[in-house]
Amino acid sequence: MFSSRLLTEILITFLEPKTHTVITTYALKFNLQDIAVGNSKREKVNNIVSYFLKNNDNPEISDIAFELIKELIDKEVFYLQESQIYETEIKEFEDKHPLIYKLLQQDGLAIIDGELKYHVPTTVNIPSSKDEIFILIDKYKFSTPLGHLRQAMNNHENGKWASANSQLRTYAESLFHEMAEKIYGEQHMKSIKKDHLKKAELSKTNPPQFSIFL
Structure with missing residues (x-):
């Protein structure tokens, strides 16, 4: 989830200057019509920021926050790029x-x-790491974790x-369960x-798969 400073700066800079009508249009587009309420534009923006921060553990709401911020930023970037064609300054x-x-x-x-x-650091070799994970999952026939991992990667790429974090947690849980089933039946x-x-149960293997205290 985004920091409160980032959310506030972006929405005040790019959303608040718009008209009440445009702010309402954004609210409807991102299902925030019951959140973006208030007599002033600043009040509407503050309510949106507060809503996102209070629900920072909710993957769906976090995705909405990202989509809103992405649209505002992308439009500003496009405007600046187009303007540079005619004005070099x-x-x-x-x-x-x-x-x-x-x-x-x-x-x-x-x-x-x-x-x-x-932004993923260049030191993280995602393609090769991803291939290795899929090879191991396929080798041991962990079908349920595979589905969650694919969803996590699709969400990450989009x-x-x-949502990617949520699916990764579910992937890890199901992976542990299926590992235990392979070992104990x-x-x-x-x-x-x-x-x-x-x-x-995975802490009871010899050697243990992981510590019970983790």
């Missing part, structure tokens, strides 16, 4: 909005090819960071009702 986004540009970087975001995207695992106790 028009600045780049990072020059015109240095604070927002810095805050974006701090939250792991970058403007790449004219679009706001999550910039739906919170399906019937034994079905006799254990609580999820945390199922994962705890």
Whole structure:
């Protein structure tokens, strides 16, 4: 989820200057019509920011926040790029909005090819890591975790960071369960009702898969 400073700066800079009608249009587009209320534009913007921050653990709402911010940023980037065709003195986004540009970087975001995207460090070799994970999952026939992992990666590639995190958590849970089933058998695992106790079974292998205290 985004920092409160980033959310506030972006919405005040790019949304608040718009008319009440345009703000309402954005609210309807992103299903925020019951949130973006108030007598002034600042009040509407503050309510949107507060709503996002209060629900920062909700993947769907976090995705809405990203989509709204992405649209506002992308439109500003496009406007600046188009303006540079006719006016050479028009600045780049990072020059015109240095604070927002810095805050974006701090939250792991970058403007790449004219679009706001999550920025993955070049030291992270995602393609090879992804191939290795799929090879291992396929080898041990972990079908349910595979589905969650694919959804997580699709969400990541589409910039739906919170949904990707949610699917990764589900992937890890289902992976632990299926690992335990492979080791102890399906019937034994079905006799254990609580999820945390199922994962705890992996601490009983020799050597342990992981510590029960983790």
